[in-house]
Every structure is written in structure tokens, then in C-alpha cells.
């Protein structure tokens with residue numbers, strides 16, 4: 001390979017990576033909120049950062065924005081080292097941020113809050129965003145519902161048309177219709193080339209909108225995968241309805257996990273070959289079989305054990 005091609009490849013790799021974390025670590029006393037976390041987020045993807053309460057998601061986000069300092073490790077965002085204040089300030093015009101709690105001066109009206117951010121960074125997309133997410137602009141923010149605060153925050157995060165948007169639990173407090181609207185909007189932004197990093201403890205939304213997912217637990221990254229691979233590796237969700245009750249031990253093979261039997265129905269996650277499953281089932285008096293893609297919730301159980309999201313931490 002000639003030197004020129006090599007340089008071009010390095011440049012395109014740099015362009016393709018919007019966020020890169022390298023052993024990023026943050027300790028608070030004896031709590032390790034982020035423990036040597038490493039991954040990268042590519043330009044033009046929706047990256048889901050998934051984990052239960054207290055897992056360390058907000059800590060990572062605050063580190064990436066330079067709001068807190070790492071104890072060890074490094075990261076860069078849009079090419080700026082997060083510990084280089086000047087470099088980070090330069091790229092901030094290209095970053096939108098929805099914090100977990102908004103920190104707006106609550107006596108100001110929504111309009112005044114947006115005017116404040118507009119003076120700092122611009123607001124060329126304000127009108128378009130207000131058509132989609134309409135917080136009550138004339139009222140003081142202190143009178144807003146949680147959902148309306150979220151809507152105002154979303155308008156604020158996107159209105160200067162940034163290249164990268166970092167959203168901390170953006171759908172918390174939004175009703176299902178508004179969640180759907182946000183998800184559709186995020187997909188449109190991604191299709192227009194924007195990079196979206198969002199944290200969530202809601203598996204179904206990550207499954208629905210993300211291209212890749214990083215799963216964090218107790219400060220450590222436990223999985224980093226394409227959503228499709230994660231679903232594939234999670235096996236198939238199978239329900240077998242039998243003519244007669246069956247001895248679960250006789251029915252179960254090593255490729256079946258999380259087996260549950262209720263009356264004449266056996267439900268399990270199947271991780272083996274389809275032919276082997278069909279060969280096995282013909283030995284039983286089967287009335288019906290349902291085979292579906294697994295829900296991320298089920299896959300999540302494999303990473304988190306028995307605790308469901310929100311119960312750990």
C-alpha cells in the first residue's frame with residue numbers, strides 16, 4: 001500500500017469516529033462510576049448506551065462533555081481531547097446536549113430559555129423543532145411537567161443544528177406518542193448524517209431505534225454490539241404447545257435456555273441449529289410451534305442475571 005493511500009485511510013477512519021473512549025475511568029471515593037470504559041461511536045449512527053439506574057451512563061456523558069474530569073484514561077469527541085478545555089470549547093458548537101436534569105433557570109419562560117441558548121450557539125432550526133415538540137413557551141419552566149421540560153430540552157439540544165447530539169435518557173417522562181415522534185425524528189437526523197448518542201434504561205426503545213448498543217453495568221462495559229447481532233446471538237424465542245404435558249427434563253436440550261413450562265406449553269430461548277430443533281420436536285406430540293426474534297429484555301437477562309433494568313445499582 002502506498003503512503004498516500006495509508007494516510008487517506010487513517011483520515012477517513014478519523015472522520016468516521018465521532019466519539020472515542022479509551023479506558024475511561026472515573027472514581028468517586030471508593031465508587032468506580034466508570035471502570036476503564038472503551039468504545040467508539042461512528043459518524044452517522046444512533047448509538048444506544050444502555051444500563052440500569054446507577055450503572056454509570058450519566059458519568060460517561062459528563063466526562064465526554066468535559067463537565068467532570070476523568071480519574072484515568074482518555075477520550076475524544078469530534079477530534080477534541082476531553083481534557084483539553086480549549087479544543088473541547090471549539091467543537092462544542094457542533095455538539096447538542098440534553099442533560100438528565102435540565103438546570104435551566106426555572107423562573108424563566110421556555111421562550112427566554114431558548115433565546116438564551118440561541119444567543120450562545122444559534123437557533124436556525126428552532127421553528128421547525130417547535131412544530132414537532134411544542135413545549136408551552138409562554139409559561140415559566142418551573143410550571144412545566146417533566147415531559148414538557150424534556151421537550152424544551154430536546155428543542156434546545158437540536159436547534160443549532162449540531163453534528164453530534166448527546167441525549168441523557170431523552171424519553172423519560174414523555175408519553176408514548178411523543179416518544180414515537182422523538183424516535184422518528186432521531187432516525188431522520190441519522191439519515192441526514194447526524195450522530196446520536198443516547199442513554200437509556202429502556203430496552204425496547206434501544207432495540208427500535210439504535211444501530212449499535214453499549215451495555216454498561218456497575219461502571220463496566222459488558223457488551224458492545226450491533227443491534228442485529230445482539231438479537232441474533234440472543235437465539236430465538238420459542239413456544240411449543242404440546243398435546244400432553246411433558247417432563248421438562250426429558251424435553252430440554254443444552255441449546256435451550258431459560259426454559260419455562262406452563263401446563264402443556266414450553267417456552268425457551270433456543271441457541272442451536274434450526275434443523276436440530278425440528279429433529280428434536282418430532283419426538284413429541286406437538287400441536288403448535290411459535291418461533292420469534294427474542295426481545296432485548298430476554299437478552300439483557302443474560303448480561304444482568306435475574307435483576308431487571310432499574311433494580312440494579
Ligand SMILES: Nc1ncnc2c1ncn2[C@@H]1O[C@H](COP(=O)(O)OP(=O)(O)OP(=O)(O)O)[C@@H](O)[C@H]1O
Pocket residue numbers: 028031032033051052053054055056057058059060100201
Ligand atoms: N458526584 C458524585 N459523587 C459520588 N458518587 C457519584 C456521583 N455521581 C455519580 N455517582 C455514583 O456513580 C455511580 C454511577 O452513577 P451515574 O449517575 O453515572 O449512573 P446512571 O447510569 O446515569 O444512573 P441513572 O440512570 O440513575 O441516571 C452511582 O453509583 C452513583 O451513585
